[in-house]
Amino acid sequence: MKHASTDIDIVKSTTSKLDSVDFENLKFGHVFTDHMMECDYEDGAWKTPVIKPYGKIELEPSAKVFHYGQAVFEGMKAFRDDNDKIWLFRPDENFKRINLSSKRLAIPEFPEEYFFQGLEELLKIDKEWIKKGFGNSLYIRPFVIATEPGVLASPGASYKFMIICSPAKSYYTGEVRVQISEKYSRAADGGVGAAKAAGNYGAQFYPTNLAKEAGFQQIIWTDANSHEFLEEAGTMNVFFRVNDTLLTAPVNDRILDGVTRKSILSLAEANSIKAEVRRVSVKEIIEAAKNGSLKEIFGAGTAAVINPIQGFGYKGERYELPKITDSYASFFKDKLMKIQYNLAEDEFGWRYEVKE
Amino acid sequence: MKHASTDIDIVKSTTSKLDSVDFENLKFGHVFTDHMMECDYEDGAWKTPVIKPYGKIELEPSAKVFHYGQAVFEGMKAFRDDNDKIWLFRPDENFKRINLSSKRLAIPEFPEEYFFQGLEELLKIDKEWIKKGFGNSLYIRPFVIATEPGVLASPGASYKFMIICSPAKSYYTGEVRVQISEKYSRAADGGVGAAKAAGNYGAQFYPTNLAKEAGFQQIIWTDANSHEFLEEAGTMNVFFRVNDTLLTAPVNDRILDGVTRKSILSLAEANSIKAEVRRVSVKEIIEAAKNGSLKEIFGAGTAAVINPIQGFGYKGERYELPKITDSYASFFKDKLMKIQYNLAEDEFGWRYEVKE
Ligand SMILES: Cc1ncc(COP(=O)(O)O)c(C=O)c1O
Ligand SMILES: Cc1ncc(COP(=O)(O)O)c(C=O)c1O
Numbered sequence: 240m241k242h243a244s245t246d247i248d249i250v251k252s253t254t255s256k257l258d259s260v261d262f263e264n265l266k267f268g269h270v271f272t273d274h275m276m277e278c279d280y281e282d283g284a285w286k287t288p289v290i291k292p293y294g295k296i297e298l299e300p301s302a303k304v305f306h307y308g309q310a311v312f313e314g315m316k317a318f319r320d321d322n323d324k325i326w327l328f329r330p331d332e333n334f335k336r337i338n339l340s341s342k343r344l345a346i347p348e349f350p351e352e353y354f355f356q357g358l359e360e361l362l363k364i365d366k367e368w369i370k371k372g373f374g375n376s377l378y379i380r381p382f383v384i385a386t387e388p389g390v391l392a393s394p395g396a397s398y399k400f401m402i403i404c405s406p407a408k409s410y411y412t413g414e415v416r417v418q419i420s421e422k423y424s425r426a427a428d429g430g431v432g433a434a435k436a437a438g439n440y441g442a443q444f445y446p447t448n449l450a451k452e453a454g455f456q457q458i459i460w461t462d463a464n465s466h467e468f469l470e471e472a473g474t475m476n477v478f479f480r481v482n483d484t485l486l487t488a489p490v491n492d493r494i495l496d497g498v499t500r501k502s503i504l505s506l507a508e509a510n511s512i513k514a515e516v517r518r519v520s521v522k523e524i525i526e527a528a529k530n531g532s533l534k535e536i537f538g539a540g541t542a543a544v545i546n547p548i549q550g551f552g553y554k555g556e557r558y559e560l561p562k563i564t565d566s567y568a569s570f571f572k573d574k575l576m577k578i579q580y581n582l583a584e585d586e587f588g589w590r591y592e593v594k595e
Numbered sequence: 596m597k598h599a600s601t602d603i604d605i606v607k608s609t610t611s612k613l614d615s616v617d618f619e620n621l622k623f624g625h626v627f628t629d630h631m632m633e634c635d636y637e638d639g640a641w642k643t644p645v646i647k648p649y650g651k652i653e654l655e656p657s658a659k660v661f662h663y664g665q666a667v668f669e670g671m672k673a674f675r676d677d678n679d680k681i682w683l684f685r686p687d688e689n690f691k692r693i694n695l696s697s698k699r700l701a702i703p704e705f706p707e708e709y710f711f712q713g714l715e716e717l718l719k720i721d722k723e724w725i726k727k728g729f730g731n732s733l734y735i736r737p738f739v740i741a742t743e744p745g746v747l748a749s750p751g752a753s754y755k756f757m758i759i760c761s762p763a764k765s766y767y768t769g770e771v772r773v774q775i776s777e778k779y780s781r782a783a784d785g786g787v788g789a790a791k792a793a794g795n796y797g798a799q800f801y802p803t804n805l806a807k808e809a810g811f812q813q814i815i816w817t818d819a820n821s822h823e824f825l826e827e828a829g830t831m832n833v834f835f836r837v838n839d840t841l842l843t844a845p846v847n848d849r850i851l852d853g854v855t856r857k858s859i860l861s862l863a864e865a866n867s868i869k870a871e872v873r874r875v876s877v878k879e880i881i882e883a884a885k886n887g888s889l890k891e892i893f894g895a896g897t898a899a900v901i902n903p904i905q906g907f908g909y910k911g912e913r914y915e916l917p918k919i920t921d922s923y924a925s926f927f928k929d930k931l932m933k934i935q936y937n938l939a940e941d942e943f944g945w946r947y948e949v950k951e
Contacts, residue, residue: 268657268746275656295653300631300759301624305740308664308794314746345800380746384661385797390624390670390736390761392830394800403656405746420785427783427819429776431798438664438794441741442787444701444750463783464820474748 247360252292255367262370265408267542268378272365272404276357279386280347280398288357290364293403303385303395310437311340312382314541316407317362317593319369320581325362325593328541328579330355332498337381340434345394346383353400354381361402362593368406373580378407378542382437407542415546417457417472417536418450419521419553424463425471425493432493440474447473455552457538461521462493469519475538475546476500480567481527482534485514499539503571505587510574512567521553528558535560537568545572603716608648611723618726621764623898624734628721628760632713635742636703636754644713646720649759659741659751666793667696668738670897672763673718673949675725676937681718681949684897684935686711688854693737696790701750702739709756710737717758718949724762729936734763734898738793765899772906772913773813773828773892774806775877780819781827781849788849796830803829811908813894817877818849825875831894831902832856836923837883838890841870855895859927861943866930868923877909884914891916893924901928 252273260270271293278288303309313333318326334355338348358379362369369377381402387395423446426432431439443458450458457473470488471477476497479486485507490496507514527533528551538546547568550559577583578590608629616626627649634644659665669689674682690711694704714735718725725733737758743751779802782788787795799814806814813829826844827833832853835842841863846852863870883889884907894902903924906915933939934946 266747269744271657293656296656297651297653300649300652300757301627301736301761303797304793305660305666306668306736306738306793307796307800308666308792309797309800310661310664312662343801344797345804378746380657380662382662388625390734390759391622392796392799394804401656403746405657422785424783424785427780427786429778429780429802429819429822430783430786431794436664436794436798437660437662438787438792438798440663440748441659441665441700442792442794443748444663444665445699446785448701448750463785466785 246287247356248287248289249360249364250289250291251364257367260406262406265406267407268405270405272368272377272406274361274364276361276402278353278357278400280400285347285350285353285400288353290357290361296399298386299388301388301390303387303389306390307385307392308436308438309344309346309385309395310383311337311344311346312380312435312437313337315379316376316541316579317369317379318376318579319371321371323371324581325366325369326579326581327591327593329498329502329589330358330591333381336435336496337383340436341383343431343434344436346385346398349383349400358402359593361404363595365404368404370406373576374408376407378405380404409543414549415456416454416550416552417459417548418453418455419459419469419551420446420461421466421554423458425460427463428492430493433490433495435495443474453552459551467520467522469521469524470494472538472546472548475540475543478503478537478539479519479524479533480535482532483513485512485567486519487514487516488519489516497540499541499544499575502575502589503539506571506574509586525553525558528560531561533560534563535566535568544575602643603712604643604645605716605720606645606647607720613723616762618762621762623763624761626761628724628733628762630717630720632717632758634709634713634756636756641703641706641709641756644709646713646717652755654742655744657744657746659743659745662746663741663748664792664794665700665702665741665751666739667693667700667702668736668791668793669693671735672897672935673725673733673735674935675727675731677727679727680937681722681725682935682937683947683949685854685858685945686714686947689737692791692852693739696792697739699787699790700792702741702754705739705756714758715949717760719951721760724760726762729932730764732763734761736760770905771812771902772810772908773815773904774809774811775815775825775907775909776802776817777822777910779814780822781816783819784848786849789846789851791851799830809908815907823876823878825877825880826850828894828902828904831896831899834859834893834895835875835880835889836891838888839869841868841923842875843870843872844875845872853896855897855900855931858931858945859895862927862930865942881909881914884916887917889916890919891922891924900931
C-alpha cells in the first residue's frame with residue numbers, strides 16, 4: 240500500500256487525560272484518547288480531515304443517523320512492540336470493508352488517503368496511549384454517520400467520518416456459554432448483515448438479554464429462514480472443531496467477512512489444519528457434542544481475537560465441551576497475536592507499521 | 596385515555612421562525628417548529644421532560660446510537676379543524692408502538708403521562724404551526740436514542756426521548772411506480788422489522804436507489820425467505836385490490852403494524868368492502884394484472900395517508916394499472932382525512948382533542 244500525501248488539519252489538545260487512566264483496569268471501550276479524527280462530507284465531497292481534541296459533537300435532532308440508522312463502523316487495533324514500533328493488523332481490510340458497508344447503506348465512500356493518513360496521524364499524536372505488553376492494544380473505531388437534518392426517509396447529503404480510539408486489554412472475560420438461537424435472527428437474506436451497519440447491533444441487544452437471563456453470555460445466530468445453520472457468535476464469526484477439522488460458515492449477505500476469520504483460515508492452511516468452509520448445521524454439532532467428537536467452539540473477531548466457548552444451549556438442553564489442552568483456539572490466538580505484536584515472522588504480510 | 600398530571604419544565608423560545616416559513620411550499624420533514632420536547636433517562640429513570648427551543652443536541656462521539664443504531668421512532672400528525680380545534684389521530688397507538696419498538700431494541704419504555712403531556716404541551720406552545728386547511732398538518736416525530744458513551748456492543752444506560760415537529764402538506768407527489776424486490780429485503784424473521792427501529796430505514800436506501808435508477812419510485816418488499824410474498828411498499832403497508840376485494844398481508848415480526856393499515860381495515864368492514872388479510876403472492880398479483888382483475892395497489896402510512904401506485908416492475912417486465920374513477924384509494928383517503936380533520940362523524944373514537 241502506498242498512500243498519497245494529504246493535508247490534515249491538526250489541533251492539539253492542551254491537556255492530556257493519560258495520567259488519570261488506570262491502564263491495568265480498563266473496561267472495554269470506555270476511555271478514549273486525547274484526540275479524534277473528524278471529516279465532513281458536504282456538497283458532494285469529503286472536506287479536509289481534522290485531528291482535534293476528543294470531545295462532544297453537535298447535531299440537529301433531525302439528523303438522519305438518529306432516525307434512520309444510516310451509520311456504519313469498523314473495529315481495528317494498534318499494537319506497540321518491544322522496540323516501541325507501532326503496528327496495525329491488515330488495515331487495508333478494514334478500509335475496504337468500511338466502504339463496502341457504506342455502499343450498502345448509501346453512504347459516500349471515504350478516500351483511501353484520508354483514511355490512512357488520518358488514522359496514522361492520530362495514532363502518532365496519541366502514541367503514548369498504546370502500551371507495551373502482550374495483550375495491550377489500542378482499539379480503533381472508525382465510523383460514519385449521516386448528519387443531514389430532515390425526517391424524510393431518504394439518504395442524507397451530509398455525513399461525518401470519525402475515528403476515536405480506546406486503550407484495551409481484552410474484550411471478553413470469564414467462561415462463555417452460548418445459546419443457539421431458535422427464534423431471533425441477526426440478518427436477512429438481501430439485508431445488511433454483511434455490512435457493519437449500526438442497526439445490526441442494536442437489534443441484537445434484546446435477544447442477547449434474553450439469553451443472559453437464561454444463563455448464557457452470548458447467542459449463536461442461526462439463519463433466519465430455517466434456524467438450522469450456525470452463522471455467527473454474538474458479534475464474532477464462529478468456528479467449530481469436530482475431531483481435528485475446523486468448520487465455519489461461508490460468508491454471504493448475512494455474515495460479516497471478518498478479518499480474524501479469514502486470517503485463521505490462512506493460518507490453518509499454512510499449518511496443515513484441515514478447515515471446511517461450508518454450512519454448519521445445528522444438527523451435526525449436537526450430534527458431535529453427543530458422540531464426543533465436538534472438541535471446541537470459538538468466536539473470532541478483532542476485539543477478543545479468539546473467544547473460546549465452553550458450552551451451549553439448544554431447545555432447553557445444555558451441552559458442555561470437553562476441557563482440552565492442545566486447543567486450536569489457543570494455537571490460533573497465539574499465532575495471531577505474535578504476528579500482531581511483531582514477535583513472529585509475518586509470512587502473509589499482515590503487519591503494517593505506523594512510521595514516525 | 597386519562598393522563599395523570601406531570602410537571603414539565605418549559606423554556607420558551609424568545610424568537611419564532613414562523614414568519615420565515617413558506618407554508619405553501621413545504622418540503623416534507625425539512626422545517627421544524629420553534630420548540631422540541633426532550634427527556635433524559637439516567638440512573639434507571641426518566642427525568643422530568645423539558646420543552647425548550649428547537650436546537651442542536653450535543654453527544655459523545657462514542658454514544659451508542661452512532662455505533663449500534665439503538666434508536667426507535669414514531670410518526671404521527673396533528674390537524675387543525677375549521678373551529679381552530681387541534682386533533683391527533685389514534686395517538687394511543689403510536690404511544691403503544693414506540694414502547695413495543697423500544698422493548699425490541701432493549702430501550703427502557705417511556706411513561707404514558709410523559710408522552711401525552713409532553714406532546715400536548717408542545718403542540719399548544721407551537722400551535723401557530725398547525726395550519727387550517729384540508730391536507731395541512733403538523734408531522735410529529737417522537738424518537739428515542741441511546742446516548743451512553745462507550746463502544747462495547749451492549750445496551751446503554753442512558754437515553755434521550757425527544758419530540759420534534761414539522762409542518763407538512765403531503766409526503767409523496769407525482770405518479771408512483773414500484774419495483775417488486777427479487778433480491779433485497781427489509782427484515783428477517785426474528786428480526787426487528789415489526790419495530791420502528793432506525794436501522795430498518797437506512798438499510799432500505801441503497802436498494803431504493805437501485806430501484807430509482809431502474810425508473811421506479813419505490814420498492815415493494817417481499818419476504819426475505821422466498822421473495823414470493825408481498826409485504827410492504829417502501830415505508831408503508833401495502834394493499835391490493837383484485838376485482839372488489841382488498842388484500843393485505845397479516846402483520847408479523849417483519850411487517851410494521853401500521854395505524855393507517857388497521858384503520859383502513861376497520862373502515863372496509865364498516866363500509867362492506869371485502870378485505871382479506873392473508874399472504875399475497877407475487878404470482879397472483881401478476882396474474883391479476885394480466886387478466887385485468889388487478890384494479891389498484893396503494894401504500895398506507897401516516898405521512899402520505901394513502902399513496903396510489905400506478906404500476907410495478909418484476910423480473911424485467913412492467914405492468915401498468917388501469918385508471919379507475921371509483922378507487923378504494925380515494926375512498927379510504929377521504930374517509931380517513933375527514934375523520935382526522937373533524938369533518939365526519941368519528942364512529943370508532945379515533946380522534947383525540949388537544950385541549951387548551
Ligand atoms: C457481526 C460481526 N461478525 C464478525 C466480526 C469479526 O470481524 P473482524 O475479525 O474483522 O473483527 C465482527 C466485528 O468485529 C462483527 O461485528
Ligand atoms: C415500515 C413501515 N410500514 C408501515 C408504516 C405505516 O404505519 P402508520 O400507518 O402507523 O404510519 C410505517 C410508518 O409510517 C413504516 O415505517
